[in-house]
Amino acid sequence: MPAARRPRSLRRWLSRWLAIQTFIALGLVCIAVYYATNLNLGIRQDALLQQKVEVIRHLVEENRGNGDSTRLRHKLDDFFYGRPDFSLELEIDGEKVTYGGPVSGDHVASHDRRITFSLPHPSTPGDSMSAELVLDITPDIRLRRALAWTLFGCALVGAIVAAKVATMLVRRGLAPLDALATQAAQLSPDRIGERLDGSGQADEVRPLVHQFNAVLQRLERAYVQMEGFNADVAHEMRTPLATLIGETELALKTRPSQNALREILGSNLEELHRLSSIVNDMLFLSQADRGAQARATWEGELAEVAGEVAQYHEAEALEQNLHIRVVGTGTAAIDRRLLQRAVSNLVSNAVRYADPGSVIDIILSPSGEDAVQVAVRNTGEPIPAEHLPRLFHRFYRTDEARGFDGNHHGLGLAIVAAIARMHGGTSFARSEGRSTIIGFSVLKPHASGFARDITEN
Ligand SMILES: Nc1ncnc2c1ncn2[C@@H]1O[C@H](COP(=O)(O)OP(=O)(O)O)[C@@H](O)[C@H]1O
Ligand SMILES: [Mg+2]
Structure with a gap:
């Protein structure tokens, strides 16, 4: 069995993603800032080194040609005095000399930036000596490290703030929904006429409220x-x-x-x-309401079924000198007993309301391409138009004023409509002049898809 999915909290989901997104975005900005600063520091260090190289070159030029390097050494000593971040390594007269440089012992070689260049020899014209100027960049490295931590901290704090703000916004955004849930919880069958009030809701939620109210309706x-x-x-x-x-x-x-x-x-x-x-x-x-369908076990001429029903009501009709005819033909796949019942209900109404001595017609005719219509027509008092739409409702009688009639409960036409539905058809009633025609349609074999069973009583 698959594990049930945990319901997703919008609040948690949004704040988590906003935090991740903010962290990534801020992180990228911080990385860019870090690298730009680093680049600038490098350029500044190179410029500083270059500047010093120029000064040293100038000092060496000044002391050229006097054949003695003592003055130059002195000048270089003076120059590097009090500049612990710079040091110069020179090879003068076969001797390696270092000026300036770190005083402390914890100096790390990787914290250096160096430049190698050649200088004219002070005592031997035409000769050159190699020199290396070293810049101690430990302060820059410290600055870089501090910057990295600060930027990382900013990104982290930014993400946390974004998550908190998202949580707050979602909570505030969903507050009207909570109010809606409270409203919904108060609905009950004895307050069936009440509806949800969507006036305080966001535009996105209103259609939902509207639909919910339509369902309530x-x-x-x-x-x-x-x-x-x-x-x-x-x-x-x-x-x-x-x-x-x-x-x-x-x-x-x-x-x-x-x-x-x-x-x-x-x-x-x-x-x-x-x-x-x-x-x-x-x-x-x-x-029938629960969707039961007729079992179309019998397929044949409906005039045959109509004839049987007419025969069944013959005695009753004769009492009023009525004549029942079957007009037209039509074939369909039907539940024979149900169809008999429907036609019988219609004929018994017609017999009841027909003018004495008149003719009652059971009319079979095609209805569109894939249905057959079965209708019963009689001559008699017309049914007022306002009653026609409700004739198929349960317990509906137009002659309610006649009082209780033990045999006529007003379910006959409701059953006709149900049988029509069970055969995939519809029911109808018309009353014009003194002619009343009430009937229904059933789907033809190829169009009918009903197969479900029904236990008829
Ligand atoms: N052929 C008809 N002519 C006039 N009124 C009719 C006819 N058939 C039905 N009605 C009206 O429709 C109502 C509902 O009919 P029905 O459902 O068969 O109930 P019932 O026959 O039990 O009264 C009847 O009470 C009657 O008022
Ligand atoms: Mg009836």
């Missing part, structure tokens, strides 16, 4: 919808439950005859069936 909508749904469920169940309780209490209080008792039990069973059908419908809808 969507959650609020879903939450309110779910709450409404719960209330609807409770509302739908209350009446049959009250009836069940009332009838059972009455049966317990009185001493009903066996026949009366059977009647009560029969009516209770009816209520229980209704309750069970609501619960089953809701279970089905929740499965």
